Structure formats: C-alpha cells, structure tokens
Amino acid sequence: MGQTVWIARHANRLDFVHPEWFDTAELPYDPPLSDDGVEQAKALACRLAGENIAHIFASPFLRTVQTACQVAQLLDLPVKLEAGLSEFLTPEWFPVPPQRRDRDELRQLFPRIDAQYQSRIVPEYPETDADCAARTRAIAQILTAEFPEDILFVGHGASVEGTAKGLAPDTEWVRASLCSLTKCVRNGDKWVMELNSDTSHLSLVPCP
Numbered sequence: 001m002g003q004t005v006w007i008a009r010h011a012n013r014l015d016f017v018h019p020e021w022f023d024t025a026e027l028p029y030d031p032p033l034s035d036d037g038v039e040q041a042k043a044l045a046c047r048l049a050g051e052n053i054a055h056i057f058a059s060p061f062l063r064t065v066q067t068a069c070q071v072a073q074l075l076d077l078p079v080k081l082e083a084g085l086s087e088f089l090t091p092e093w094f095p096v097p098p099q100r101r102d103r104d105e106l107r108q109l110f111p112r113i114d115a116q117y118q119s120r121i122v123p124e125y126p127e128t129d130a131d132c133a134a135r136t137r138a139i140a141q142i143l144t145a146e147f148p149e150d151i152l153f154v155g156h157g158a159s160v161e162g163t164a165k166g167l168a169p170d171t172e173w174v175r176a177s178l179c180s181l182t183k184c185v186r187n188g189d190k191w192v193m194e195l196n197s198d199t200s201h202l203s204l205v206p207c208p
Helices: 035-048 062-075 103-109 129-146 157-167
Strands: 004-009 053-058 079-081 150-155 181-187 190-198
Touching (some): 004 157, 053 062
Antiparallel strands (some): 004 181
C-alpha cells in the first residue's frame, strides 16, 4: 500500500458565528473554534479513528491546533506545529502581520503539541498568491518525503488546496469547506486524490 495523506481544513471559527468578537479580541486574527466547530472537530476525529495515521501536522493558528488536537486525542498522537501549513498571509485579509499565540502558550493549552518538532518552512508576510501556492506545495512534498508513513495535515482553505495540489497537481480542485477532508494516496511515483473536500463525516452520529 502507498502512503496516504489526509488533509483537513479547520472546523468552524468563533468570528464566523459571532463577527462582533473581532472588535474586542486581544488576538483578532487568531480566533478559536466556535462551539459547533468543536463538535465538527470531534466528528472529524471519529472519521479518522480507524485510519493508520502516524503523524499529525497542524498550522500554528489556534483554530487549526484545536481541530488537530481533537484527532490527536482520539488517536493518541502528538501534534507537530508546522508553519508551512499556515493561513495565506495576504494583506487583503491581514493589514498587519497576524499575531497569534506562541508555542509555549499553545503547549500549556494543548500538552499534545510536540515540543521537539521545528517547522520546516516559515512563511514571510506579506505573501502573494504565487508565494502561498509555492510554500504549501513545497511543505507537502517535504513532509511526505521526510515522514513516509500515513499522515494528517490540518490547515486552512489556502493551505489545504495548496498541499493537495502539491501532491496531485492534475486533479480538478473543489475549494475546501470548513472541516472538510481530502485524501491523497501515493501510487508508485504519482499521487491520486481519492477524496476532495468531503464533509460526509459531519453528519455522522458522534463516536463515544
């Protein structure tokens, strides 16, 4: 069997549900999951419970870490924070470089974070579309070469699309929705996309 890479977008975020949260937030560009987002992340974890995932990589933004940690808890795995999976750092979304929680604070909140792992790529603000595409394509190729087991990436809309296209560039892409799941499988020297932004797991009854 070839290597399998699962690619998930983070679950629903608090500022999507309550936009006014942004106006008074200490870190407005690093929102947590909403209550329903937490439930979505749990459903994602249940969907992946029977898979042979050996490593979990997550963007260091709070919403992706929260999503990844729900899966990590169920699979009893650490979470590796990989800045190469970060949000698209475009000035259209972020008028200034987005501040977020640092690694030490995140580790206090989420003990499953791997303290030894260091990001293989650190993006620079600001990014163009081409910068983001190149960065996410590169991180997918770097991590699949370095970690040949089955792995999970948890990222954002742009990094989900970029990593998926970095592995299977000839596949028609459907933009990733919240907490969607994409699956790429290595077949010899080529990758095949077997799932594309699937959300069927979100309608499942939560596992115990």
